[in-house]
Amino acid sequence: MCAVVGVYNVKNASKVAYYALFAMQHRGQEATGISSSDGENIFTKKRRGLVTDVYSDEDTFENLKGSMAVGHNRYSTAGSSSILDAQPIVAKYKLGEIAVVHNGNLINRDEVRQKLIDEGAIFQSYMDTENIIHLIARSQKDSLQDRIVEAIDQVKGAYCFLIQSRKKMFAIRDRYGIRPFALGKFKNGGYIVASETCAFDLVGAEFVRDIRPGEMVIFEKGEEPESIQLYEPSPRPCAFEYIYFARPDSVIEGKNVYEKRAEMGRRLAIESPVEADIILPVPDSGIAAALGYSEQSGIRFENAIVRNHYVGRTFIEPIQEMRDLKVKLKLSPIKKIIEGKRVVIIDDSLVRGTTSRQIVKMLKEAGASEVHFRLASPPIKHPCCYGIDTPSYGELISANMSEEEIREQIGADSLSFLSLDGLVESLGRETKYSLVSFDGNYFIR
Ligand code: AMP
Numbered sequence: 001m002c003a004v005v006g007v008y009n010v011k012n013a014s015k016v017a018y019y020a021l022f023a024m025q026h027r028g029q030e031a032t033g034i035s036s037s038d039g040e041n042i043f044t045k046k047r048r049g050l051v052t053d054v055y056s057d058e059d060t061f062e063n064l065k066g067s068m069a070v071g072h073n074r075y076s077t078a079g080s081s082s083i084l085d086a087q088p089i090v091a092k093y094k095l096g097e098i099a100v101v102h103n104g105n106l107i108n109r110d111e112v113r114q115k116l117i118d119e120g121a122i123f124q125s126y127m128d129t130e131n132i133i134h135l136i137a138r139s140q141k142d143s144l145q146d147r148i149v150e151a152i153d154q155v156k157g158a159y160c161f162l163i164q165s166r167k168k169m170f171a172i173r174d175r176y177g178i179r180p181f182a183l184g185k186f187k188n189g190g191y192i193v194a195s196e197t198c199a200f201d202l203v204g205a206e207f208v209r210d211i212r213p214g215e216m217v218i219f220e221k222g223e224e225p226e227s228i229q230l231y232e233p234s235p236r237p238c239a240f241e242y243i244y245f246a247r248p249d250s251v252i253e254g255k256n257v258y259e260k261r262a263e264m265g266r267r268l269a270i271e272s273p274v275e276a277d278i279i280l281p282v283p284d285s286g287i288a289a290a291l292g293y294s295e296q297s298g299i300r301f302e303n304a305i306v307r308n309h310y311v312g313r314t315f316i317e318p319i320q321e322m323r324d325l326k327v328k329l330k331l332s333p334i335k336k337i338i339e340g341k342r343v344v345i346i347d348d349s350l351v352r353g354t355t356s357r358q359i360v361k362m363l364k365e366a367g368a369s370e371v372h373f374r375l376a377s378p379p380i381k382h383p384c385c386y387g388i389d390t391p392s393y394g395e396l397i398s399a400n401m402s403e404e405e406i407r408e409q410i411g412a413d414s415l416s417f418l419s420l421d422g423l424v425e426s427l428g429r430e431t432k433y434s435l436v437s438f439d440g441n442y443f444i445r
Contacts, residue, residue, distance in 0.1 A: 001245055001388055002087075002103040003027035003073040003195045004181075006162040008169050008219040010190035014043075014064030017071035020192065020199035022051045026247055027103075027195060028075030031086035035099035037166050038066030042097050046072075046086040067190075068169055068219075070162045072101040075389060084125040088164075093137035095144055098165050102129040103195055104158035104179050105387040107444055112154060131155060132163075145218065148172070149230060152216075156444055158238075158386035160211070162193060169193075169219040175231035176444065177213030178238050178386045178434050180252045183225075184208055191219055196250040210253060236443065239423060239433040240388050243377045244348045248288055255428065258288050263426040264376040264418055265292025265346065272416035273297060274344055274372045278337070282347040282359060283307040289376035290346040299344065304337040305359075327358040339367035349377045350406070350417070351390065353397035357410040364411070373412040378420045379403070382440040390437055 003024035007013040014036040021032055032054050033046025043064050047054045051073065055061070072087035088099040106112070109128035116134045117123070123130055135151035136144070144165055152161075158178035163170040171193045173181045184192045184205035192205045200207055211217055214231030237253050238245075248258035265288065279301045281290035287303075294301035311330045343363055350356055356373060363371045379398030383390045393399045397406055398417075407415035418426075420438055427433060436442055 001027050001075040003199075004101045004103045004160055004162050004193075005069075005071045005195070005199060006101075006164065006169050006171060006193040006219075007069045008191045008225075009067055009222045010186055010188075010192070011067060012061065013067050013069035014071075015061050016192065016203050017069040018051065018055050018061070019203050020194050021071045021073050023199045023202040023247075024073055024194065024196055025051050027245065028073035031074040032072065033086050033088050033101075034064055034069055034071040035088040035090055035164060036064040036066045036069040037099075037164055039167055041065075042090060042099055042164070042166060044088060044090050044099065046088065048086065068164060070099055070101045070164045070169065072103075085127050087127070087129060089125070089127070089129055089133055091133045091137065093133075095147075096165055098133070098136065098144070098163055100129060100132055100164075101162045102132070103160045103181075103387065104174065105385055106131065106155045106159060107157040107385055108155060109157075128157075132161065136163075144168070145170070149216070152230065158444075160195065167220070171211055171217040171219075172230070173211045173213055173215055175214035175234050176236040176434065177210070177233065177253075178236060180237070180241055180246065180250070181211040182207060182209070182252075183211055183217065189222065191225060193217070196246055196252075198247045198250045201249065207251070236432055236434040238384075238386065238388070239377075239427060239435050240349075240384065240437060242427055243423075244285055245388065253431065260427055261288030261348070261376065262292035262295070264423065265289030265294075266296040267292075267422040267426050268346070268374055268376050268416070268418045269293040269296035271419055271422050272374060274374075274414060275342065276344045276370070276372060277341040278302045278304070279344045279346060280304050280338075280363075282345060282355075283331070285349075286345075286347040286376065289348060293344065293346055293374065293376075302337050304334040306332045306334065308332070327355060327362065331359065331362065333362055333366040335366045338363060340369055341367075342370040342372070343368040344372045344374055346374045346376060348375070349380060350375050350397060351380055352395050353406060353410055356412075360411045370413045371411075372414045373407070373410065373416075375415075375417045377418055378423055378438045379417050380437045382437055384437045385442065386434060386436060386444070388437070
């Protein structure tokens with residue numbers, strides 16, 4: 001998973017891109033980068049780390065000049081976490097210079113990469129995104145636009161690309177529209193394209209519409225953006241964006257993420273009711289679903305697990321004897337509320353089952369008389385290869401154990417998942433979703 005942003009025809013574009021990346025930090029915390037253009041040159045800054053750290057030098061935005069910028073937050077789904085795998089990727093080729101950012105995952109990357117290597121290409125990184133640069137550079141077409149079209153035609157998978165030359169910006173989305181990608185506008189006429197609409201709210205842009213599946217939008221000379229439909233749209237937005245990944249204040253394909261999560265919680269309460277005294281969310285991922293469950297069941301919602309927001313991914317792994325420390329650093333129960341209660345604990349999803357086991361233990365130690373685990377999504381039985389970082393089959397608990405075995409493993413008194421039908425009903429049946437993690441239907445051939 002990653003976040004991308006493109007800003008066009010806006011004063012201090014790099015600063016706007018920075019705020020947008022800050023709003024989308026949840027989509028990737030490994031590395032971040034911005035390339036700006038002043039029409040003559042492309043300037044780039046990228047580094048491992050969080051948005052607030054990477055751009056903290058005083059002269060950062062003075063150096064990232066111009067009224068256009070593309071930016072990226074990285075969460076590795078393909079490639080390694082080395083700095084070479086940070087984006088934007090910037091390259092000089094026959095017609096000039098380009099900066100490319102990508103959110104998604106190209107499923108034919110190995111074939112394309114091998115073909116390019118056989119033809120003599122030299123790769124700088126392990127990222128699938130680099131394929132696009134090579135394909136553009138090697139194309140014999142006369143314009144960058146035609147080269148991009150030819151390059152895109154050779155890749156398959158989930159992609160939202162932003163490609164910036166010195167003067168133009170291109171936004172391209174795959175025909176299934178798997179990852180979110182939205183267009184916003186500033187009052188003074190400038191544009192912004194971002195993975196999530198929460199970025200628009202922070203920078204004061206107005207949502208215009210989603211970039212259509214299969215569409216290429218071209219930003220040029222401060223004119224109205226031009227739209228070219230490259231492929232017949234066949235929409236399959238990713239259900240996991242609604243379940244876990246996107247921020248609750250974002251709107252994807254006209255649907256607010258928070259409302260969808262609450263609806264999943266309500267359905268879960270209908271499908272899997274339980275006699276209990278209080279509902280607790282796993283913060284923050286389970287909050288909206290827990291509120292929905294509480295509303296539907298009439299059982300009181302208590303925010304009785306406190307989350308420490310300062311635990312980063314880089315925190316040193318605790319030694320074996322202090323295994324519980326990892327979850328305790330992040331989550332702490334309010335004993336007074338939990339003691340002697342029958343508790344329903346709600347999370348958005350179960351992946352490896354490691355956090356959930358520790359949460360159940362923590363609640364029992366805090367004095368809960370019963371712990372009922374409820375998951376606001378179906379069992380994750382298959383890895384996603386369309387841009388979400390799910391582990392392989394061996395690590396996915398639901399791919400290897402029955403529900404009863406999982407219940408026993410995590411130590412809960414009962415365990416239930418939202419059904420696949422309940423998920424689709426919550427999201428709205430009018431749309432076909434990408435549900436690969438749940439049904440294993442890898443629909444891109
Ligand atoms: P576990 O208890 O180990 O199965 O982990 C489940 C937790 O991981 C839930 O709280 C989810 O919100 C969270 N989660 C789900 N998918 C992902 C993902 N792709 N990357 C990081 N965390 C995730």
